[in-house]
Amino acid sequence: MGIEVGSILDGKVTGITKFGAFVSLPGNRSGLVHISEIAYSYVNDVHDLLAEGQEVKVKVIGIDDNNRINLSIKQALPPPPRPERRSGPRPGGPGDRPRPEGDHRPQGRRSGPGRSFTLEPAQPRGPASFEDQLKQFMASSDSKLSELHMNEKRGSRRGGRK
Numbered sequence: 001m002g003i004e005v006g007s008i009l010d011g012k013v014t015g016i017t018k019f020g021a022f023v024s025l026p027g028n029r030s031g032l033v034h035i036s037e038i039a040y041s042y043v044n045d046v047h048d049l050l051a052e053g054q055e056v057k058v059k060v061i062g063i064d065d066n067n068r069i070n071l072s073i074k075q076a077l078p079p080p081p082r083p084e085r086r087s088g089p090r091p092g093g094p095g096d097r098p099r100p101e102g103d104h105r106p107q108g109r110r111s112g113p114g115r116s117f118t119l120e121p122a123q124p125r126g127p128a129s130f131e132d133q134l135k136q137f138m139a140s141s142d143s144k145l146s147e148l149h150m151n152e153k154r155g156s157r158r159g160g161r162k
Contacts, residue, residue: 003029003069005060008076013054016046023058023071031069033058040074 003009003025011023011031020034033056035043043049050056057077062070 003027003060003063005062008057008059011056011058011071013050013052013056016050016052018046021046021050023056025058025069029069031058031060031071033071033073037061037070037072037074040080 009025011025013021014024014030015022018035020032021038022030022032024030035046038046038049056073058071058073059076060069061072061075064070
């Protein structure tokens with residue numbers, strides 16, 4: 001049986017480095033399992049999960065132009081179950097705070113000059129997307145930098161020359 005991309009094979013760990021593990025394969029071949037392909041969770045040290053001589057099941061995920069074989073242990077296993085998403089308010093969210101006793105006002109916003117209320121879902125506290133968060137951060141950062149720069153200019157006038 002030839003070694004092809006997508007095939008799942010049994011192998012033995014022959015060497016461990018800080019970036020992965022070398023695995024001997026059938027047909028007197030060997031391949032590398034990169035540290036990112038060892039487990040579905042973060043791997044700080046390969047030695048925490050693998051040992052030399054250990055039998056492993058690997059999936060061939062690539063063969064480069066130099067016939068080096070790239071392997072994955074995590075892709076040879078079924079993925080772990082995803083945590084269930086809970087519906088409803090998150091702990092610490094707006095619906096989690098107790099209201100003062102006797103406060104029976106409807107939650108929502110006033111609309112127009114009158115006293116009527118329109119019930120609208122609460123707006124999320126933070127920006128909705130990464131781009132919005134990045135814009136907010138950049139604006140805050142620019143503001144702080146310009147404030148520091150202004151303070152630095154003011155401080156240089158007070159010291160030194162007269």
